Amino acid sequence: MPSYLFWLFSTVMLIGGVSVIAFRNPVSSALSVVTCFVGLAGLFIGLSAFFVGVIQILVYTGAVMVLFLFIIMLLDLKDEEKAAKPLLPIAAGIALVAAFTVQLIGILSRTPNVIAPNLDKETLAAAASGFPATSKIATTLTQGKLPDVHLIGHTLFTQYNLPLQILGVLLLVATIGVVILSKRQAD
């Protein structure tokens, strides 16, 4: 990714993130989160992770945040806008950010500074040897393109097959639980 695009999207993200807490109006805050997510998706796409970037928009921006907004709009916002910010949550927030920063610095300082391989034709073609020659992944890799969707699918269903199944069962349980809870309340 050209570095100016990286700076652009990180600036968008930072502005979004800061304005989440700076705005008093919850709807503005929610939209700032959306801006932040769009910037994040831009960063993903810049790293050639098209699928992750698009899913980021599709799931978080297009569904989760819409539901957030939906709920916020149904609430009465007037009190929220006038309320003075209490000290305790602010202090807790700052503490959290500080802890996270320390952790990040700790991890980054231990990570060896290795430049990631370029995604040029040679590296991709070399990577193709790890897959069956006639498979879609191998053919796309030899063409010099990154089949990120296929790669994610391949990794999920070979390396992480059991966790994926467990995750599916968990989600199913959660869905059934929600249905049962809402049904009981309705009755």
Next chain:
Amino acid sequence: MAVVKLQRPKLNFGEKIYFGALIKGFFLTMTHAVKTLRGKSVGADELASSGLGVTMQFPEQRWDEHLPEYYRGAPALVTDEQGRERCVSCQLCEFICPPKAIKIVPSEIPSDDPWAKVEKRPLEFEIDMIRCIYCGMCEEVCPEQAIYLRKDYLITGLKRADMVHDKKKLYEIGGTRVGLVNKWNELK
């Protein structure tokens, strides 16, 4: 009021699937579309359509020869066979007019006039066509049969003043009408 509890109809599988009704609907609308394009819509002939649907396309085609007998157009004053105005300025139409569109200024007929027995004639007679609702009450109420609803329907004007029909205009629209004359009758 008694509450009538309606039993919702029990739908069978085909009706629940909904596609049958959808396709029927498409056929219905498409039949209409094709008929319209061929100028064969139901009622196209009676309504003198332009060949597209049942619509008559106005400035080129006119209602004139298709107007029914009972059509109520612009109200107008009429004269009798001798060209005398029939109106005797009794102001009944002015009183009955629901939207108060009619304004009459009566004038006395001087006693030396041969028609002194008629007593009054309208000096001014104005119908505000912006207010007129074409109800025909004036025609109904007139004892002298002096005001009639004509078949004129193109009442247009560029100003409000254009839309007020004065006496001259009203006679121009009305023309002559043969038949019973009461007060303006020499014999009575």
Next chain:
Amino acid sequence: MPELIFQIAIIVAKIVILTFMVVLPLVPVSVYFERRFSAVIQDRVGPNRVGIPLTLFGFKKDFHFFGLIQPIADGLKLFLKEDFTPAHVRKAFYWMAPALTVVPALITVCVVPFGSPISIFGHTEKLVIADLDIGPLFVFSVASLSVYGITLAGWSSNSKFPFIGGVRSTAQMISYEIALGLSIIPVIMYYGDLNLSTIVQQQADHGWLLLPLWGHDADHTFTSKLLFWFPAAIAFLIFTISIFAETNRMPFDLPECETELVGGYHTEYSSMKFAMFFMGEYAAMVIGSALIITLFLGGWSIGFGLDAMVANLHIGDFYFGGLIHLGCFMTKLIGFILFFILVRWTVPRFRYDQLMKLGWVVFFEAALINVFLAALIVAAPQLKGTIIGIGAVLLVIVTAAVIWVAKVSEETPKVLRA
């Protein structure tokens, strides 16, 4: 460096030509079609007057041309109207909302393949703005952003009818996005690719998804294609109907249901801001049609094995087959827009609970089962007979269970009786 500038120039040219000269004019044109077609359905004439007023310049007759200038007159009218901002709105969001509906609809144009590549002076150019490897997903994700415009419009208007409209549209779009996304998974599994250009190329070579009548070979046998026709048809149905709901078109246009909500989310809008919502709706319709055509009806391909021949047509160095394909694509697009219009003037509006039930109880489950069915059919050649049998039995059991659950959930709406 000159190469980079050349590339950027080509991209800008593609954006200008394909978005602003091909798709955007389709919006007023489809409005015109809508008015004329609805008139014809209702035994009327429709706007057939606005043309070039030659009589103003002393000619004998005006040049009406079926009233095709009507959209321009409509646009001009909206442009010249007073742009009124009510005092009670939340200004910033009120101004943002129309843009948020139009922009996503127009961005999604960039992955739609409009035709086969055009070649001139040995330089080949694809008739697609961005040849992304995640085409349909990109369309869904960007289109899902347009819900913000409608929601914000409803909320920022600060009055009850727009608000109800906005809330309705949010719930509706989120519900149908799920069916929309699930319904095309069989198609993507079949092609094994998310690139729309490749999908269309495959359809041109081996028969459209819903019309697999040509281009049989060892990998694409006629029986396998016919077998896949069933999940494809189910996917097509679900996808088309979900697109109707996504674009807030007639049988599902509850966000702007006039009989209940005045004008829905754009009640408080006037002039060009209203026109933006209008444009957004029609642009979404155009893009939705384009996506359906691309995925199921062969995109730009003419079909019947003619595409390779057409693609090879050339005058000297100029291979212009792509332009013919562009024409074919536009024909299909307009045909599908006419279908959209026909549906609007045929089908009455659904009730809101019917809409939600259709989305969550019928389409969601049907799309899920369809994924299993398609997976079974796609994988069948590589599997043993017993495994296919077990899969089929499982599929039948799951289907029966889902239908049973749907039936049971239908029976006792106790709360509503209260």
